[in-house]
Amino acid sequence: MAQSCTAERTTIRKEWGEMAPAERINYTDAVLCLSRKPPRLPTAEYPGVRSRFDDFVATHINYTLHVHYSGLFLPWHRRFTWLWEKALREECHYTGYLPYWNWPLWTSDLHKSPLFDCSETSLSGDGEYNPGEQALSGGNVTIPRGSGGGCARCGPFKDFTTHLGPFSRDLSSLTEIPSPKFDYNPQCLNRSLNNFVTSHYNNATIVSRLMASTDIVDFQTVMDHWPPRPDGVLGPHGGGHFSLGATMQDLFASPQDPAFMLHHCMIDRLWAMWQSRDEMNRRHALNGTTTILNPPWGQQVTLDTKMEFGVLDGPRRVGEVMSPTEHGLCYTYT
Incomplete structure (x- = not known):
């Protein structure tokens, strides 16, 4: 049985x-360490899984059709990121806790942020210029x-x-993991x-709008789509993914970008903050199904x-992850 989460035991996740x-x-040394450790998934059944790092990627691929644009998105990723933090600490000598990417701090110039400034203390920065990269279109937004x-x-x-993917961005008629x-x-x-992308979809105004959500339906809508469909294609969740390049844009295999976990840590932080503002109505609020795009x-x-x-x-159980300080979880945020 897990110990109770006291103030003394509560860990703090930092920006x-x-x-x-x-x-x-x-932190980055521990991530690289995981990428060098052997996987637990059998390579014979999962040919692209070549490391412990890839165990996380393959797990995300395996459950993508259940844990995105659905009622499982927030609770599943809360546990997923905690398991990542646990692996870094227990298997790769990481002494801290999972950091987060506070989007509004760096919306105007990602290149100058400590996350992506290309220094040895960053998560690496931009890629080589590729003249063939295309603009993206969806809804009424280019x-x-x-x-x-x-x-x-x-x-x-x-x-x-990276070893897995890429996957198509077409989500229509998906009933099984695609090629x-x-x-x-x-x-x-x-x-x-x-x-x-970051200046339009991850700015302080949108974060404020997210935190002003009146219920879980509104919170989810703003998180995934700002403005709500069909007027736009991204919310702060999609904004973080589409602001970093093709690896992070891959719905299935995006954990291959080391920034993935920090992006989702920020999502979890905002959800935790939103929940704590109205414990009675928000702590256990859920909405949606166990299937992508919430079909009828x-x-x-x-x-x-x-x-x-x-x-x-x-x-x-979903009920085990509705609080970051219960059922074995014991963390808070700066």
């Missing part, structure tokens, strides 16, 4: 820029291309190799920093709904 340079290097489009050119993940599934496809970490036939999520994590963890 990346609040961390000392040595703490940041400790997103200009970013400033890179090729392999990350500097920082600790300059020579980082290439778990095929082995070594590639570099693709980066293309996009200040247009989808099963409604409840506190008793079981979430799966493959080799990372045993099944967990």
Whole structure:
């Protein structure tokens, strides 16, 4: 049985820029360590899984059709990011806790942020310029291309190799994991920093609007779509993904970008803050089904709904992750 989460035991997750340079290097060293450790998933069944890092990527791929644009998005990713933090600490000598990417601090110039400034204390920065990168269109919005489009050119993940994907962005009629599934496809970490995306979809105004949400339906709508569909294609969740390049834009395999966990840590931070502002009505508020895009036939999520994590963890009830200070979780945010 997990110990109770007392004030003395509660760990604190910090914003990346609040961390000392040595703490940041400790984090990226641990990520690289996971990428060198053998996987727990069998490579014979999962050819693209070549490391412990890839166990997390494959798990995300395996459950993507249940934990995105659904009632499981927030609770499943809360547990997923906590399992990542646990692996870094227990398997790779990381001494801190999962940091977050506070989007509004760096919306005007990602290149100058401590996360993506290409220094040894960053998460690596932009990619080499690729003239073939295209603008993206969806709904009534066209997103200009970013400033890179090729392999990350500097920082600790300059020579980082990803092994899975890429997957199509077409989500229509998806009932099973599409090709290439778990095929082995070594590639570099693709980066293309996009200040247009962050300035439009991850700014302080949108975060304030998110936090002003009156109920969980509104919170989810703002998180995934700002403005709400059909007037736009991105919310702050999609904004973080589409601001960094092709690796992070891949709905299925996006955990291959080391920024993924910090982006989702920020999402969890905002959800935790929103929940705590009205404990009675928000702590256990849920909305949606266990299937992507919440089809009419989808099963409604409840506190008793079981979430799966493959080799990372045993099944967990949604009710076990509705608070970051209960059922074995014990963390807060700066």
